[in-house]
Each structure stands twice: as structure tokens, then as C-alpha cells.
Amino acid sequence: NAGVMQNPRHLVRRRGQEARLRCSPMKGHSHVYWYRQLPEEGLKFMVYLQKENIIDESGMPKERFSAEFPKEGPSILRIQQVVRGDSAAYFCASSPGLASTGELFFGEGSRLTVL
Amino acid sequence: GESVGLHLPTLSVQEGDNSIINCAYSNSASDYFIWYKQESGKGPQFIIDIRSNMDKRQGQRVTVLLNKTVKHLSLQIAATQPGDSAVYFCAENSKAAGNKLTFGGGTRVLVKP
Numbered sequence: 023n024a025g026v027m028q029n030p031r032h033l034v035r036r037r038g039q040e041a042r043l044r045c046s047p048m049k050g051h052s053h054v055y056w057y058r059q060l061p062e063e064g065l066k067f068m069v070y071l072q073k074e075n076i077i078d079e080s081g082m083p084k085e086r087f088s089a090e091f092p093k094e095g096p097s098i099l100r101i102q103q104v105v106r107g108d109s110a111a112y113f114c115a116s117s118p119g120l121a122s123t124g125e126l127f128f129g130e131g132s133r134l135t136v137l
Numbered sequence: 138g139e140s141v142g143l144h145l146p147t148l149s150v151q152e153g154d155n156s157i158i159n160c161a162y163s164n165s166a167s168d169y170f171i172w173y174k175q176e177s178g179k180g181p182q183f184i185i186d187i188r189s190n191m192d193k194r195q196g197q198r199v200t201v202l203l204n205k206t207v208k209h210l211s212l213q214i215a216a217t218q219p220g221d222s223a224v225y226f227c228a229e230n231s232k233a234a235g236n237k238l239t240f241g242g243g244t245r246v247l248v249k250p
Contacts, residue, residue: 026180053236055237055238057240062145063242063243064226064240064241064242064243065181065226065238065240066240067237067238067239070235070236070237077235078234078235078237113180113181115238117236125169125171125183125186126236126238127183128173128180128181128182129180130178130179130180131179131180
């Protein structure tokens with residue numbers, strides 16, 4: 023039973039380019055969360071999605087960042103016109119839903135480096 | 138300008154000794170508290186959780202204690218092993234907030250052979 027799958031694991035972009043990070047949740051999970059982690063820091067919540075709906079995007083920057091979780095296919099975190107400050111590890115997590123204990127299952131992360 | 142993150146507090150432990158990692162949380166309405174372990178270059182892994190109506194829960198070699206009076210959570214690891222070297226994060230969860238985990242700052246555990 024595959025866990026949360028994220029790709030790419032490592033991504034290098036130049037300033038001004040776009041970054042797309044993909045996340046396939048665990049089988050049977052309909053809730054996806056994106057977190058960002060800077061070196062030596064904790065994980066910061068960005069956005070919470072269910073299929074075709076953004077439930078909570080309170081942690082997402084208002085500009086350049088967007089997320090989606092279409093009916094078919096993986097969830098995508100998109101960063102337009104990347105800047106050096108976007109360099110971080112981006113983690114996706116999934117859960118079966120609100121009836122669960124609250125544990126989130128994390129992927130191995132996508133590490134974005136902006137040159 | 139470039140932002141500089143805070144260095145993680147570090148707990149150095151002799152192999153075989155017990156480790157205690159502490160965490161202060163902020164939301165008295167949280168339903169669950171969870172400890173995660175993160176090894177270098179990997180995603181967080183679930184260790185153990187505790188409901189807000191409990192004060193102690195034991196797992197294999199790990200015990201979590203919850204003190205709601207002072208909003209304090211601790212993780213005890215018995216007979217610490219080299220494989221326990223990692224960064225440990227506490228997280229709080231509220232169903233009212235959509236199961237959105239809020240993470241604490243983390244503690245690095247270094248196990249000395």
C-alpha cells in the first residue's frame with residue numbers, strides 16, 4: 023500500500039520561473055494538506071484541500087501561490103515567478119477525513135531551490 | 138533580505154539512556170496532540186498521539202504525557218538507540234480547524250554511542 027507520493031523530490035528553478043509540485047495521497051484518502059519547511063524550522067501550514075475544493079488556504083501567500091486537487095489526478099502546488107525566498111522543502115500530507123484520529127500521513131517532500 | 142531560521146534546540150543523549158522531549162502548545166481547544174519524528178531528508182513520521190481527554194499514553198518504548206493545566210506535552214523515549222537520532226516535533230490538531238496540524242518548533246535528538 024503506497025504512502026503519500028510527492029514529485030519531484032528535488033527541483034531547481036531560476037528566479038522568475040514556475041515551480042509545480044505534485045502530490046498523490048494515500049489510497050482512500052480524500053484530504054490533502056501542504057506544508058512548507060525552512061531549514062532548522064518546523065512545518066508551516068499552507069493549504070488544505072478536498073477533491074475539487076480548497077477548504078482552508080489561510081497559510082498560503084496571497085500572490086504567486088496556488089493549489090488544486092482535481093477530481094482525477096494528483097494535488098498540485100504551483101508557485102509562479104519564484105524568488106529565492108521560496109527555497110524550502112514542501113511537504114504534502116493526507117488523511118482519510120475528519121472522522122480520523124487527526125494523524126496526517128506525510129510524503130518525503132519536494133525540495134525547491136531557487137537560484 | 139535572506140531570512141535566518143532559529144537553530145533547533147538539541148538534546149544529546151547517551152545510548153541506552155532515557156530521553157525526554159518537551160513541548161508547549163497554545164490552543165486549549167485542540168482535540169489531539171501528536172508527536173512526529175523527522176529524519177534528515179525525509180518527511181515527518183507519526184510516533185504517537187494522545188487525545189485531549191487523556192493525560193498519558195504508552196507505546197513501544199515511547200510515552201506521551203499531557204498536562205492541560207500548563208499546556209505542556211512531553212515525549213519520553215526509553216533506552217534511546219542510535220536510530221532515534223532525529224528531529225522531533227509536537228503538533229496539535231483541532232477538528233474544528235479541519236484537522237489542520239499546527240507544529241511546534243522541534244527538538245533535535247543526538248544519540249551518542
